[in-house]
Amino acid sequence: MKVEEILKTKAKLSIHKKVLINLQLTSAQASNEMMCLLKNYGISVPQFNVLRILRGQGNKPANLSTIQDRMVNKMSNTTRLVDKLIDKKLADRCICEENRRKVEILITQEGLNLLKELDPKVEESEKEATKNLSKQELEQLNGLLEKLRS
Structure with missing residues (x-):
């Protein structure tokens, strides 16, 4: 089941919980992609x-x-x-x-x-992982994530 489907089926979840679930899922996906790349290099x-x-x-x-x-x-x-x-x-x-x-x-x-x-190779992987976002969206997302951690 895709992330979107999971979050839609959990319609009673608060927006706060949805955001944090999305952050965790996205982090896990990015970590897994990096792990697969680096595994080839030991x-x-x-x-x-x-x-x-x-x-x-x-x-x-x-x-x-x-x-x-x-x-x-x-x-x-x-x-x-x-x-x-x-x-x-x-x-x-x-x-x-x-x-x-x-x-x-x-x-x-x-x-x-x-x-x-x-x-x-890492840079290419990072670009691939963020290809669906424009430069402006990436800058906005980065700012929001920094704000969330502050």
Whole structure:
């Protein structure tokens, strides 16, 4: 059954509930599409998120706390995600020179190469997912979603 059919059959639902159901369904659909794309490259959506955070640091390492703060999904186990990326040689762990107890994470050249390969595919997937909306509608929706979270 399509989302529209589900929401129509639940006519007694409040508009608030319908909006939140639509948000959850849309989020799940977008997450599933991204998961399918990334699965072909052997990484998960949260691992992809960590790689993008690390790339955004430039040549500066990030500690686990910084990565956790910037994660889209705050429920992710950052230590486990980083360990998996290190095992795949997409990230590397180093000890902070000023504070030897502090562990810092850097993206490797392999990680950068993977992101470079994924960037156009992810962008195409994002365009495909939003193709039914005009640029103006996308800007309006983005503004409304930001307003909803504030």
